[in-house]
Amino acid sequence: MSVRGMTVAIHVGDREEALAFYCALIGRDPDMGPDPDFYEWEISPGAWLQLSTGREQIAPSSFRLRLKVDDIEAAHETLVQRGFELGPIKQLPGLVTFANLTDPWGNPLGVYQDMGLAPGA
Structure with missing residues (x-):
């Protein structure tokens, strides 16, 4: 497969x-x-x-869907300007930078920027 x-x-x-x-x-x-x-x-x-x-009856998903962006700071600013309520930008040093939000039905979402750590490193 x-x-x-x-x-x-x-x-x-x-x-x-x-x-x-x-x-x-x-x-x-x-x-x-x-x-x-x-x-x-x-x-x-x-x-x-x-x-x-x-x-009609929606149970929010049990997983968070994050969308990859090239520049987390620019994406965060753009989404805030579009009226989204995002959490603060957080970072796992050397791995990823991300910000979370939810949709109007409680589904957990977010955006993230890969910090370029090579797989397996």
Whole structure:
């Protein structure tokens, strides 16, 4: 078996509110919307974020989805300017810098910057 991609599905409520939130977070419209309550972004080749809208009873996910950015400080500033409430930027020295947020339905999210540590080092 050779795994060549992945999808992560997030359940949310109101379609319009969800699209506004996630389009602003990701910085673009979905790559596809094969169903009126289902949208997808290809975050990187073979890695898809799926948004399932119109849910009435939502249990927030038990995992945090973090999106990789090139510059955590610039991303943090951009998201704050777009109206997002992010936590402070935190760092694991030599590994990663990140900031957390949640969507309106309580799903844990975040952005991160890889600090360039080689795998296995």
